[in-house]
Amino acid sequence: MQRSASCICALMLVGLSTAAGAQESLWAGTFVSEEQSDAGIQKAIEAATADMNFLTRSVARGRLKKTNPLYRRVTITRQVVLISVKFDERKAVEMPADGSVIKWTSEDGEIYDVSARSENGRLVQTFKAEDGQRVNSFSAEGTERLTLEVQVTSPRLPKPLTYVVHYRRTVD
Secondary structure, eight states: OOHHHHHHHHHHHHHHHHHHHHHHTTOOOOEEOOOOOHHHHHHHHHHHHHTSSSHHHHHHHHHHHOOOOOSSSSEEEEEHHHHHHHTTTSEEEEEEEEEOEEEEEESEEEEEEEEEEEEEEEEEEEETTTEEEEEEEEEETTEEEEEEEEEETTTTTOOOOEEEEEEEOOOO
């Protein structure tokens, strides 16, 4: 009897782990943007900077526009120990799958603390710099769609910059 209960528990754990793995694999792949323009991002930037004074608002808007373009294509791969996220033709960000923080240098030379973790079926990628943080949260909607929720925070911003971009799966 005790052995049967142990077997049932083991099978349930395997089933849960398989379901979690299947859920994770839904956000892995290549996706293209469903957005026709970056109007949603621009509106979010205006809202995040609206309460700033004229001079700082202009600088903040410019920087946020530069660092938050509408990426047309995102490719996410998941290996046993590595998660890779690539936007458009930019350099891929490769992070340990266990959520460990690594140093990563962007194309423009800025150094970030970067991490990625799978959380409740979502991929959460975090970039931290001296002046703020960006969190990309990827979630699958079925097998064909991916939603990217972005939140940028900084002590210099009166409120977070948040926006959402929808993608659809494509075949490479």
